[in-house]
Amino acid sequence: MDAEQFCKNGQKMVEYISTYLEQIRDRQVVHNVTPGYMRSLLPNEAPKDPEDFAEVFKDIDKVIMPGVTHWHSPRFHGYFAAGNSYPSILGDMLSDxxxxxxxxxxxxPACTELEVITTDWLGKMLALPEEFLHRSPGRGGGVIQSxxxxxxxxxxLAARTKMVEKYEKVYTNLDEMEVMAKLVGYTSDQSNSSVGRSGLLGAVRMRKLETDEKFSLRGETLREAIAEDKAKGLIPFFLCATLGTTGTCAFDNLEELGPICKEEDMWLHIDAAYAGSAFVCPEFRHFMKGVxxxxxxSINPHKWMLVNFDLSVMWIKDRSLLVDAFNVDPIYLRHENAGKGAPDYRHWQIPLGRRFRSLKLWFMLRSYGVTGVQAYIRKHVSLAKQFEKMVLNDSRFEVIADVVMGLVCFRLKGNNNKTERLLEEILQDGRIYLIPAIVHEIYTLRLAICAERTNSDDIAFSFSVIKxxxxxxxxxFPPSEDIRNAVNGQIDNIA
Ligand SMILES: Cc1ncc(COP(=O)(O)O)c(C=O)c1O
Known part of the structure; x- marks a missing residue:
């Protein structure tokens, strides 16, 4: 493909993309294919000779689109929002x-410097403490992770290194592996599955602690767990608290947990992957008290801030805890400006290579402005509230968690299996898509507001399908069962 063909095909692709996104509402939200569907549509080998791009283009509709789940359809309510916007797509094009x-x-240099500036911008937009910013006199800063x-x-891993170094000095008879074997980290029973997996990958214990009736991890629970573990000779070293849990968008109590982490010299990481974007609006910042x-x-602009996957931002107060923990410095990676006022981000992450991801964040922030991002978040929250109201107006349903962001957790009153059947019906119907969660043994459906283009009519449509x-x-289900539950004044949540 030469430059002229690139411009021609590029224009066609941009038009295809904008038509796809503007008319996405008309597509069936979930694919209708079975595993292996593509095998019969494509040859077994790559083409021997070059093909005209027009032929490739035709296959987008024929081969690709039938197997696509349309995450940016207003009918898609699964998981959490996945970011997307035209400026972000343009940023990725330039990055590529x-x-x-x-x-x-x-x-x-532009790749590093734009990342330093945009992560500072974002940190300020969320009103993070100054110590997290590159511009602060301290040792903090932000970095884009995948x-x-x-x-x-x-x-x-950084917390593990810090604690091993500390305890090797205390237990002079133990080596690094023996100290590691004593480490214990904590998270709540509502945290994302990736937290437990990090414990597995990092070869340390990770305890999942019970949450309260609002699905929030409380200080007293952490304190008791730490006391138990210390009595067994273990070393508490890490807490991953969540602001906006995956199941119900619950918030751990940082004001209670934070001081305990300080007393115990434990690393406190806050996973605000989804809900963190909302802190761009001052009215939601009370949820981050104790930050x-x-x-x-960390937050994921690739979830709820209009930026395409992948772009997750992490801020650290003392970057030396990352840079020194994993420092390898072979001669081919050195340069004369190292350590002179700009980070070498390879020390801040697991892989060596990194893309120019800040471009899409920069394009989005400049195109929407802070007010545009705030309007987008507020619209999603108000649509969630609209849906909650509709659910509560139908006496067959209940809402099982506070609706404070763009997620509503609702279910049919009564046994779990009723709501399980409801999900089966919804998925069979196929006009909308959502997923379940099980929290404290309650089976619930999660309706997340995901697409930028979702409007009030879409929410009414989704609720009419659910109804x-x-x-x-x-x-x-025989009505006698409902009457029995109502008379007993209880909800039987046992599956
Ligand atoms: C609270 C929370 N943390 C972490 C994740 C994982 O995000 P990622 O795909 O960026 O690893 C999710 C995904 O939904 C989440 O809800």
């Missing part, structure tokens, strides 16, 4: 064209 691998400042999961692992106790904090599916489910 520049194609630098920005592992050090010297490999492409995912929140990778960030948790990185923080856990000043954190060593590290018609609920009608079908209710026919299968």
């Amino acid at each position: 064209a520049i194609g630098c691998i920005g592992f050090s400042w010297a490999t492409s 995912t929140a999961s990778e960030t948790v692992l990185l923080c856990l 000043e106790y954190a060593d590290t904090f 018609s599916c609920a009608d079908r489910v209710m026919k299968r």
Whole structure:
């Protein structure tokens, strides 16, 4: 493909993308294919000779689109929002064209410097404590990682190194491996599965602690766990608290947990992957009270801030805890400007290579402005509130967690299996998509507001689909069961 063909095909692709996104509402939200569907549509080998791009283009609709789940459809309510916006897509295009691998400042200074500036911008937009910013006189700063999961692992490994170094001095008879075998980290029973997995990958114990009736991890629970573990000779070293849990968007109590982490010299990481974006609006910042106790904090603009995957931002108060923990410095990566006022981000992450991801964040922030991002978040929250109201107006349903962001957790009153059947009906119907969660043994459906284009009519549409599916489910359950539950004044949540 030469430059002229690139411009022609590029224009066609941009038009295809904008039509796809503007008309996405009309597509069936979930694919209708079975595993291996593509085998019969494509040859077994790569083409021997070059093909015209027009032929490739035709296959987008024929081969690709049938197997796509349309995450940016207003009918898609699964998981959490996945970021997307035109400026972000343009940022990725330019990043791909520049194609630098920005592992050090010297490999492409703009790549590092724009990341320093945009992570500071974002940190200020969220009102993070100054110590997290590159501009502060301290040792803090932000960095773009690929995912929140990778960030948790990185923080856990840095915390592990810090504690091993400390305890090797205390237990002079123990070596590094023996100290590691005593480490114990904590998280709540509501945290994302990636936190438990980080414990596995980092070869340390990770205890999941019980949450209260609001699905929030409380200080007293942590304190008791620490006391138990210390009595067994273990060394508490890490807590991953969550602001906006995956199941119900619950918030751990940082004001209680933070001081305990300080007393115990434990690393406090805050995973605010989804809900963190909302702190751009002052009215939601009360949920992050206690953030000043954190060593590290992360959010995913690729979830709820209009930036395409992958772009997760992590801030650290003392970067030396990362840089020194994993420092390898072979001669081919050194440069004469190292350590002179700009980070070499390879020390702040697990891989060596890194993309120019800050471009898409920069394009988005400049195109929307702080007010545009705030408006987007507020719109999603108000749509969630609209849906909550509709659910509560139908006496067959209940909402099981506070609706404070763009997520509503709702269920049919009564046994779990009723709501399980409801989900089956909804998925069979196929007009909308959502997923379940089980929290404290309660089976619930999660309706997340995901697409930028979702509007009030879409929410009414989604609820009408849910209602018609609920009608079908209710026919299968004898009313006597509901009456019995109502009389007993209880909800039987046992599956
Ligand atoms: C609270 C929370 N943390 C972490 C993650 C994982 O995010 P990522 O895919 O960026 O690793 C999720 C995903 O939904 C999440 O909800």
